[in-house]
Amino acid sequence: MDEERYQRLWHSITARVEDSGSTRWVGAVCAAVVSLVDGVDAATLTVRANSWVQETWGASDEWAASLEELQYTLGEGPGLDAFKTGNFVLAPYLSAEHARWPGFVQAVGSLGLVAVVAFPLQVGAIRLGTLDLFCRTAGRMTPDALTDAAVLADLAVYALLRQLGDPPADDPPEPDPAPSSGDLPLSYHEVHVATGMLAAHLNVELDEAFTRLRARAYAEDRPLLALARDVVARRVPLDDVDSD
Incomplete structure (x- = not known):
């Protein structure tokens, strides 16, 4: 590495943290990506455990958060x-990726997204999440820009570990506290709760309950998070979620 x-x-990342007075290193990474990588218009950093247990810890703007939410609702991207x-x-x-992500490509057709780069964030064999970069113009990311993005993805792991409370041993400052769901730009806490409620109601595994919840959101053409909030608030009965 250079x-x-x-x-x-x-x-650049540490300067953003110091200038803002914030302890949110993950948000600083997203801001740095948009500012420093030519061709990138927005970025998100999402902590993932599997295809449905995840939280978006950093988003450069609401557009980026909405694109991340679309991936979550559709289960592809x-x-x-x-x-x-x-x-x-x-x-x-x-536009050439219809076969790869048919639902996602169709859904973002009117949202101005034309190119994407996604980097896995991992320590050894352990994957922590992804850094997703969104572009409004195709073909602008040069090899040099991609190299910068790859380095920032590596640095995102470092920043994420700080915020998770497990910084590298040679890093003297105290780790920053992990954010609560209310501090996140996009939290899926209600989805996790609704999934558990549905699993208990139907006496099924969590994965199956989540699949049914996602299918209902897709059938109604609405964000999964919005449906989950209605389920948790009892505005949508659990029997209705399971109905065809």
Whole structure:
């Protein structure tokens, strides 16, 4: 790795943290990506455990958060693929990816998204989540820009570990507290709660309950998070979620 590039990008992240007075290193990474990587218009950093247990810890703006939520609702997209495979995913022309992510490509057709890059965030064999980069213009990311993005993805792991409370041993400052769901730009806490409620009601495994919840959201063409909030608030009966 180019040490000068690494240090330059890391200093940019730390400067953002210091200038803002914030302890949210993950948010600083997303801001740095948008500011420093040519062709990238928005970014999200999402902590993932599997295809349905996840939380978006950083988002550069509401557009980025909405794109991340679409992946979650549909169960497909570059971020999910990067997490599943452990490989970075490059889609410089999203319109050519209908076979790969049919629902996602169709859903973002009117949202201005034309290119995506997603990097898995991992420590050894342990995957922590993904850094997803969203572009409004196709073909603008040069090889040099991709290299910067890859370095920032590595630095995102470092920042994420700080916020998770497990910084590298050679890092002297105290770790920052992990954010609560109310502090996150996009939290799926209600989805997790609704999934548990549905699993108990139907006496099924959590994975099956989540699949049914996602299917209902897809059938109604609404965000999964919005449906989950209605379920938790009892505005939507559990029997209705399971009905055809």
